[in-house]
Amino acid sequence: MKDVLQQIETGADRHLAELKEFLRIPSVSSNSSHRKDMERCAEWVKGQFEGIGLERSEIIPTAGHPLVYGEWLGASGKPTLLIYGHYDVQPVDPLDLWESGPFEPSIRDGRIYARGSTDDKGQVLIHIKAVEAHLKAHGKLPVNVKFLIEGEEEVGSDNLDAFIAENGERLRADAVVVSDTAMFDRDLPTITYGLRGIVFFQIDLEGPNSDLHSGSFGGAVANPGGVLARILAAMKDDNGRVTIPGFYDDVAPLSDREREIYRSLPFDEDRYKKELGVEALSGEEGFSTLERVWARPTFEINGLLSGFTGEGAKTVLPARAMAKVSMRLVPDQDPDQIATLFEQHLRALCPPTVQLRLTRMQGGKPCLVPIEHPAVQAGARALEKGFGRAPVFIREGGSIPVVATFSDLLKIPTVLLGFGLPNENAHAPNEHLDLSNFRRGIVSVAHFYDELSRTSL
Amino acid sequence: MKDVLQQIETGADRHLAELKEFLRIPSVSSNSSHRKDMERCAEWVKGQFEGIGLERSEIIPTAGHPLVYGEWLGASGKPTLLIYGHYDVQPVDPLDLWESGPFEPSIRDGRIYARGSTDDKGQVLIHIKAVEAHLKAHGKLPVNVKFLIEGEEEVGSDNLDAFIAENGERLRADAVVVSDTAMFDRDLPTITYGLRGIVFFQIDLEGPNSDLHSGSFGGAVANPGGVLARILAAMKDDNGRVTIPGFYDDVAPLSDREREIYRSLPFDEDRYKKELGVEALSGEEGFSTLERVWARPTFEINGLLSGFTGEGAKTVLPARAMAKVSMRLVPDQDPDQIATLFEQHLRALCPPTVQLRLTRMQGGKPCLVPIEHPAVQAGARALEKGFGRAPVFIREGGSIPVVATFSDLLKIPTVLLGFGLPNENAHAPNEHLDLSNFRRGIVSVAHFYDELSRTSL
Numbered sequence: 001m002k003d004v005l006q007q008i009e010t011g012a013d014r015h016l017a018e019l020k021e022f023l024r025i026p027s028v029s030s031n032s033s034h035r036k037d038m039e040r041c042a043e044w045v046k047g048q049f050e051g052i053g054l055e056r057s058e059i060i061p062t063a064g065h066p067l068v069y070g071e072w073l074g075a076s077g078k079p080t081l082l083i084y085g086h087y088d089v090q091p092v093d094p095l096d097l098w099e100s101g102p103f104e105p106s107i108r109d110g111r112i113y114a115r116g117s118t119d120d121k122g123q124v125l126i127h128i129k130a131v132e133a134h135l136k137a138h139g140k141l142p143v144n145v146k147f148l149i150e151g152e153e154e155v156g157s158d159n160l161d162a163f164i165a166e167n168g169e170r171l172r173a174d175a176v177v178v179s180d181t182a183m184f185d186r187d188l189p190t191i192t193y194g195l196r197g198i199v200f201f202q203i204d205l206e207g208p209n210s211d212l213h214s215g216s217f218g219g220a221v222a223n224p225g226g227v228l229a230r231i232l233a234a235m236k237d238d239n240g241r242v243t244i245p246g247f248y249d250d251v252a253p254l255s256d257r258e259r260e261i262y263r264s265l266p267f268d269e270d271r272y273k274k275e276l277g278v279e280a281l282s283g284e285e286g287f288s289t290l291e292r293v294w295a296r297p298t299f300e301i302n303g304l305l306s307g308f309t310g311e312g313a314k315t316v317l318p319a320r321a322m323a324k325v326s327m328r329l330v331p332d333q334d335p336d337q338i339a340t341l342f343e344q345h346l347r348a349l350c351p352p353t354v355q356l357r358l359t360r361m362q363g364g365k366p367c368l369v370p371i372e373h374p375a376v377q378a379g380a381r382a383l384e385k386g387f388g389r390a391p392v393f394i395r396e397g398g399s400i401p402v403v404a405t406f407s408d409l410l411k412i413p414t415v416l417l418g419f420g421l422p423n424e425n426a427h428a429p430n431e432h433l434d435l436s437n438f439r440r441g442i443v444s445v446a447h448f449y450d451e452l453s454r455t456s457l
Numbered sequence: 458m459k460d461v462l463q464q465i466e467t468g469a470d471r472h473l474a475e476l477k478e479f480l481r482i483p484s485v486s487s488n489s490s491h492r493k494d495m496e497r498c499a500e501w502v503k504g505q506f507e508g509i510g511l512e513r514s515e516i517i518p519t520a521g522h523p524l525v526y527g528e529w530l531g532a533s534g535k536p537t538l539l540i541y542g543h544y545d546v547q548p549v550d551p552l553d554l555w556e557s558g559p560f561e562p563s564i565r566d567g568r569i570y571a572r573g574s575t576d577d578k579g580q581v582l583i584h585i586k587a588v589e590a591h592l593k594a595h596g597k598l599p600v601n602v603k604f605l606i607e608g609e610e611e612v613g614s615d616n617l618d619a620f621i622a623e624n625g626e627r628l629r630a631d632a633v634v635v636s637d638t639a640m641f642d643r644d645l646p647t648i649t650y651g652l653r654g655i656v657f658f659q660i661d662l663e664g665p666n667s668d669l670h671s672g673s674f675g676g677a678v679a680n681p682g683g684v685l686a687r688i689l690a691a692m693k694d695d696n697g698r699v700t701i702p703g704f705y706d707d708v709a710p711l712s713d714r715e716r717e718i719y720r721s722l723p724f725d726e727d728r729y730k731k732e733l734g735v736e737a738l739s740g741e742e743g744f745s746t747l748e749r750v751w752a753r754p755t756f757e758i759n760g761l762l763s764g765f766t767g768e769g770a771k772t773v774l775p776a777r778a779m780a781k782v783s784m785r786l787v788p789d790q791d792p793d794q795i796a797t798l799f800e801q802h803l804r805a806l807c808p809p810t811v812q813l814r815l816t817r818m819q820g821g822k823p824c825l826v827p828i829e830h831p832a833v834q835a836g837a838r839a840l841e842k843g844f845g846r847a848p849v850f851i852r853e854g855g856s857i858p859v860v861a862t863f864s865d866l867l868k869i870p871t872v873l874l875g876f877g878l879p880n881e882n883a884h885a886p887n888e889h890l891d892l893s894n895f896r897r898g899i900v901s902v903a904h905f906y907d908e909l910s911r912t913s914l
Contacts, residue, residue, distance in 0.1 A: 030769030209734030211885040215855025219749040225758035233690035277666030301682035307760035312487030398672025428668035
């Protein structure tokens with residue numbers, strides 16, 4: 001590993017320059033106006049694969065944004081590792097809250113600020129640079145690798161499941177590694193053993209066929225904004241529990257052991273509140289903050305729009321109201337089942353005064369990966385070498401639906417080695433990545449490939 | 458009156474051309490980017506006053522948009538009539554729902570489509586053209602008139618009350634006439650004897666200091682959009698009654714006589730629903746539709762905004778949520794008192810998980826004008842001459858706060874002679890004015906000045 005680490009050391013400036021190149025491409029998958037940027041970004045990733053010396057690299061078109069596939073299979077008799085990541089990023093609005101342009105990478109205080117820096121371009125590049133270091137040092141890798149980098153993670157990976165289902169042989173591997181999660185805290189290497197799932201909907205309510213004068217009609221015609229507020233408010237009770245009948249039926253209860261692990265983590269609720277800028281936290285009664293975000297399902301409002309929202313006053317009774325809502329799911333909730341329960345509850349709550357249109361937008365299963373699996377343990381040893389201390393095992397409240405797909409379709413476990421930090425503003429303005437974690441990440445995953453080569457899977 | 462009516466007849470094409478000119482000026486008072494248009498519109502009104510031969514016309518600057526004042530005081534010993542109207546208009550969004558440009562007047566099916574056509578430029582021009590017809594026919598008017606046309610009606614008339622308070626002598630009159638209301642139905646001339654008041658607020662809730670990833674934080678951090686939905690939903694009970702403590706304390710109950718009058722009006726609830734495009738109406742239990750919009754107070758949502766509202770899905774936990782809300786008030790509710798009760802209730806409902814910022818944006822008192830007043834009766838006779846049938850007496854759900862001001866400060870009654878129709882989309886896309894009512898309006902108010910000259914006030 002000495003030569004590999006030397007390669008990582010001497011390549012540091014170049015790695016950073018390449019990260020900036022990657023981040024400059026506005027690969028926003030949710031907005032059709034960025035289609036060309038998505039193609040450019042896929043080409044950029046393929047160019048990296050070619051540049052570092054993979055044996056094969058390919059852009060694979062889908063019905064949506066393309067996948068980028070790369071492989072190096074020269075480690076005969078050694079395990080095969082599937083490396084998954086995504087090159088697409090979240091939308092950037094509200095744009096006015098960014099201190100530097102979301103696609104103009106800017107380094108301040110040892111962090112690089114740009115959309116996609118921590119989620120997930122920076123973490124994808126960690127793997128590319130670690131593979132490159134091995135190849136530069138020894139002309140070969142300690143394990144076989146297959147890269148699968150998609151462009152639709154932020155919009156529900158609509159075309160990925162079908163691709164995986166149809167390419168089981170090509171993607172055959174002994175384990176998957178995904179770097180798209182966060183460390184529990186600064187300098188605390190972390191393996192994430194659980195993820196929440198998600199179902200996402202847009203609710204559109206249509207009332208009168210035109211915006212109305214709120215004086216002439218107010219009081220007699222249902223206000224779609226008001227109806228929406230009542231429906232959304234009714235989705236949770238006063239104890240923060242979701243009211244959808246059957247919602248909690250399949251929720252796996254937290255074990256005493258897990259609750260103990262969470263309690264032992266260095267979680268400072270006062271610091272958490274201070275960093276978020278809130279006076280008080282809130283959530284489901286009977287659960288701690290970590291339990292709430294890791295192991296309990298939620299109902300969240302992601303967007304609201306109705307009526308007049310500009311400067312000043314406008315006495316309008318809006319014709320329409322829209323909400324984007326999502327539910328985070330935990331094992332063993334099933335997204336399709338929850339979607340059905342939600343729709344039934346929503347339709348039951350919706351009065352005849354408005355027309356309801358419901359659009360399901362994305363979904364993904366929750367999952368747990370066993371801590372004891374030898375690939376996970378190889379990851380733990382690698383992180384200890386990369387960071388100088390043993391990792392902690394946590395869950396994550398976010399969703400990486402493909403992890404459940406790998407488990408379901410390829411029957412292999414996923415190791416979640418994450419190098420982000422919890423407050424790096426993924427999905428929000430001023431997203432950034434700590435550059436020391438970028439460097440230690442490359443070292444850690446280089447070690448991971450090495451550890452895995454001595455692991456029986 | 459024969460010569461006057463002849464003048465109105467021969468001037469018809471010119472009146473219409475002038476109406477189009479007036480409507481082409483985008484005098485949106487709520488948006489500071491239209492300041493120049495507001496000035497241009499005030500100049501246009503002053504130009505009319507000069508053109509028709511008023512003795513004096515003047516643009517009066519205020520802290521906001523200017524007033525336009527004009528007078529003709531040559532009818533010695535006759536009553537003096539104050540003619541109030543407004544040249545400002547509502548904002549135009551959603552722009553994509555307009556079938557022709559909001560400031561490109563378009564005539565279709567005997568109606569003129571443009572923002573401000575019915576509210577209130579068309580109705581202001583009715584008075585200007587009626588005065589012009591008298592002056593052209595006889596070189597004099599049967600009564601003294603004072604025009605007061607303001608530019609801030611749609612944003613709460615912030616500077617009008619102070620002007621009236623400070624100019625009691627200049628504005629001294631025996632009655633006010635306002636044409637800014639609607640007829641009960643096509644071909645049914647109408648005098649409005651009651652108006653609702655209003656208080657309008659913007660509610661801003663701030664949660665975390667940045668938009669958050671709804672997976673990583675959802676369940677532990679209060680969602681400002683969710684908090685807003687709960688607060689707004691709590692403002693009304695299941696019977697459609699506003700829950701603000703004390704809200705109904707000063708509401709004057711409807712008399713049996715009024716309920717009878719309303720029941721006798723040709724109101725077709727099925728047609729009303731069909732025109733609005735709604736399956737069902739909704740409102741406060743125990744009251745009919747007309748009672749709800751005319752004589753009962755409301756709580757309405759005028760705008761909602763939070764989180765991501767663009768195309769696609771974004772799994773964000775929003776940092777902020779905003780609502781614009783207003784309450785329509787009825788006699789004898791006091792806007793200041795209701796504003797205080799609302800703020801107390803809102804603060805009691807708002808949890809410590811978010812910061813509340815409340816901005817009061819406009820307000821106005823409700824009022825009733827006695828049907829028996831001789832000026833109102835002169836109006837009734839004039840409408841009968843203009844339309845060929847006796848008018849009905851109704852209330853209106855909208856607010857014209859200045860009517861209460863005239864009563865409070867000038868101690869004079871206001872006659873509400875309205876020539877709009879209820880479904881002319883005031884405050885909404887495709888606002889329009891029936892051109893036959895524009896013409897009959899000019900005839901009616903020309904008769905009104907004449908009737909008033911023989912009335913003892």
